[in-house]
Amino acid sequence: MSSISDEIKIKLLTVMLKTRATEEKIVSLYRQGQIVGGVYTGYGLEATTVASALTLEKQDYLFPIHRDLGAHLAKGQSVLNILLQYLGRADGLSRGRESGIHFSDTRLRIIGNVSHLGAMIPVAVGAALGGRMQGESSVALNYIGEGGSNIGDFHEGLNFAAVQNAPFVLIIENNRYAYSTPAYKSSRCEKLADRAIGYGMPGVQVDGNDALEIYRIVKAAVQRAREGQGPSLIECLTMRMAGHSAHDDAAYMDKKQLAEYARRDPIHLLERRLLEEKIIDRSYLTRVRQQVSEEIEAAAEAALAAPLPDPAGVSDGVYA
Amino acid sequence: MSSISDEIKIKLLTVMLKTRATEEKIVSLYRQGQIVGGVYTGYGLEATTVASALTLEKQDYLFPIHRDLGAHLAKGQSVLNILLQYLGRADGLSRGRESGIHFSDTRLRIIGNVSHLGAMIPVAVGAALGGRMQGESSVALNYIGEGGSNIGDFHEGLNFAAVQNAPFVLIIENNRYAYSTPAYKSSRCEKLADRAIGYGMPGVQVDGNDALEIYRIVKAAVQRAREGQGPSLIECLTMRMAGHSAHDDAAYMDKKQLAEYARRDPIHLLERRLLEEKIIDRSYLTRVRQQVSEEIEAAAEAALAAPLPDPAGVSDGVYA
Amino acid sequence: MSETTYLQAIHDALREELLRDPRVFLLGEDIGVYGGAFKVTKGLLQEFGEQRIMDTPISESAIIGVAVGAALTGMRPVAEMQFADFITVGFSQIVTNAATLHYRHGLAVPLVVRAPSGGGIHGGPFHSKNPEAWFMHQPGLKIVAPATARDAKGLLKSSIRDDNPVLYFENKFLYRRIKEVIADEEEVLVPLGRASVYRPGRDVSLITYGAMVHAAQQAAEILATQDGIEAEIINLRTLKPLDQAALTATVAKTNRVVIVHEANLTGGIGGEISALLIEHAFEWLDAPIKRIASLDTPTPYSPILEEAFMPDAVKIIAAVREVMHY
């Protein structure tokens, strides 16, 4: 695996910053009562979601789940589209039909999730196979939480992928909690990555806060899949840095573990690294943050001003 | 683990012989048109089904599936009850409501299966927990084919058992085929027993034709479960020695592999062993075979003469 | 005497049954330390311990399968789906195992599945579902859908004491929106299989259940003042088995029927009720039976769309006026 270019490193940082800032905006719109549905943030998961999705090419299929706004952004989604979606606007990607993070964009080959955890795994495997059947060199990338990894579709989907040697990569976002349930109450294996053994595919565990390492590992798995060598399972060990959703005060979370992970914030880790490597300087950082913030504010303004869906069309489009 | 008593060894052989002979009778009744539903034999699996179930005690719950007539017999079921059931008679254990191998017997703590493969795994885990909650020292034993081990309930059930440290043992009957599908088209892992790693429980692979070895291994797992040390997964590597069901000519099966396994018939292996160890002699064998055959013929005669269910009662008992 | 919310009534029913019968235990995701996504089980872990308030992995099929297995050994599990929508994952266990064990083997399955259902809270397509009709078609199940706090409590207690698998669809929109006085010393038990007359009336029958009982009440009040129409509201309470006697009685009285449910129209329980009325009360019907239900789409998220999607008093009033003028 070749080393990561400065350009990619900067891209990683920029998208991670944008992810954090966009989510902060979404939470603030939620607190203002502008967003009325559930809001699940990826605070602390930015390295995992962004670095993994940034390995994809245009023809690849991305199947993000509920904390993966960073993956949407990495695959090229605009903040405006995201906010139109969260605000249930007529011009949002789901035209107000779907809530928050559930949105697709065929142009970018992003397929939105259903709430049912794990349900997208077989679907993503199917997209991987569909691409291959049509002679494309596309790969499908999907995510699942450590909690969601205990659902039947995880098993059926991964096994199916293995048998078909599908160009598929699954990321387990092990952020230590599933809603209020700590990981040790969800499963008892040493590493979730070891479940790969039961499917006969490679499984690796990686530090979910180390963007560069994740990028390297996922890139290799995507490459492997693209070359016809089959699926992989990658477990990113990280931490959910807030409650399950914006209405959850997270009283049950382990404060010590949270504090530990706060010191290992993935964005700060990457910033420090890039500053050390002299790829960026402080003023560059300030500038990027400024740009991101302006983009988000402009998008929010436009999204809030955008029209709501016309209820007369509520029954349209049940069938293709 | 202490060595196996002569008494148990003889019991193993006797029940295996009875299993084979009862199934042969069932197939013959099927060919005569007396049995009208599906007939799935456990030819070649007698060591696996009998030796595993024979490790159980009275208070233990047995959850056999479609090839596990041997397990029913090992837990104490009578040939008469089995034939009444297969013949859909009024006095059969399911009173004619269920087909062939699907029957329960609360007296013996045997719970019959549904056809849906894997569906009994969580149910068996629940019985294991239910027993524990009531302060019993009972263990639940369930089976799944290597093909069925790819269904979601396998994953959910085993993981649940691990998290709850349930007194539960699952036997994978790896008989190389799932209907017409060879095992390598069902999954790509080296050993299905390795799936245990993903649940944090012990997993072992054992020669499914070696009754004594199976007895030893399963006995230890049952013991472990009974002592509160949690669930186990045991893969018995064996061979389905006939078609999927009595109507399947098995044209697709690997003839060489079949011939190989015919030489390792589990009943012959055990017979030879017991003769070598001088636990039995030839005349004993002849006598046992004779007894078994007489019991089966008598049971068949009685079962064929038994009354059919009264259609007037067809709607009874939908609710408890 | 303080008032008990619908949510508190469910909590109280669970607590009372846990106290009464050591065979009762709860299982579900986040029901322990967290007290459940809606806090229905708050405090129960502290009172009854981990053996009886069992937090589970995210595995709805196993949750129900395990509950079935425990029920077979004599326990009386109450399983929680975090949202009713996720009951689809456990669908096969419910219809295949739970529903059929008694008919097939004479084995009782005393199991309750609690499922917070319903819309109006901007939950979008997968946090708003009313899945009851899927289960209507499976012999061996009972289905319950309380509309009031008292019913919520009394039906849940009866469900837990029933020897059959009962699906208990609690409407999450009602959780904190309705309350009534329930005396502490009172043992509230509402029998399964019996509807109630929520509002008596002579002119038209509104047959409904769950949250729609309240929409029907709103409609009935407006119809009474504006049109002088007295609507009788039948609160079904149990959906399976349906209370055929109560259905026939109300039609014999009013001769006109509007069925209201929040679930999608097509394939909903309204069709079954309509067919039963035609079969058993045809001679009493003076007008076609109308059904008011959610549109035949997934539940849309945007509030303006969700409002157009769901039934409400305005739609019910229009339907009543139609059948009255037939």
Next chain:
Amino acid sequence: MSETTYLQAIHDALREELLRDPRVFLLGEDIGVYGGAFKVTKGLLQEFGEQRIMDTPISESAIIGVAVGAALTGMRPVAEMQFADFITVGFSQIVTNAATLHYRHGLAVPLVVRAPSGGGIHGGPFHSKNPEAWFMHQPGLKIVAPATARDAKGLLKSSIRDDNPVLYFENKFLYRRIKEVIADEEEVLVPLGRASVYRPGRDVSLITYGAMVHAAQQAAEILATQDGIEAEIINLRTLKPLDQAALTATVAKTNRVVIVHEANLTGGIGGEISALLIEHAFEWLDAPIKRIASLDTPTPYSPILEEAFMPDAVKIIAAVREVMHY
């Protein structure tokens, strides 16, 4: 010109569509080398190869999920459930993913799920199911149930060409029991959403589908000779969306209706049809609508019980006589 069985017609439809459109592929358990549990796909592996005739692990949820994913990329998968009973395992993927993707995201899911259904073959509780009504309630699905060889072929070809998820319930009792002449050079396409008049009649409408069309035919012949009653048989062909125009037309003509289906009575599609007729054809009805269906139990195994359980010509005749004498 030789005759084509119902089973062969399904095979031929698959083969023709595989030949016509490279995006069509099949997946399911044992459909390749073995040609499927019922030999419907026999020979297709040899002709089209492993890429297009995909043997799968025993994983119904993944089979359907994978099919949905492939459909999203532009493929046109045809998934087989080995028995319709096992569709319960894939239930969540069907109602959650397949059915809703177009409404939620504007994404077409051109997917067919073939499911051999029905009883009368002594399959017992889990090899006899008629699961169609479960899916009636889910917006976004189409449901098809052919009664004749020609319909079997024509509806399957139309289902494969449809841009929506279609559940295709083929009745396995009919596989080798019925046949008709279908010319090789003829392109048989039966449009989705349109019922047919299987037998015209003036006195009573038998509204039915699948294997029960033939029981209805038997009943109609006996009624004609013995009672002089001319029954009109409506063969629904598509169950979702229902052909409302055909339903109204037959009732307007006969004024009397018996609905017949093999699925269990309660919560079956008969309820929906009955309700629709009441809503849209009330004025034409001279008698209560009757429903004849399987009893509300799991399908019992013992032939003597199964016979009592299932609807047949005798039960249909009794119902017709009742509505005629109303």
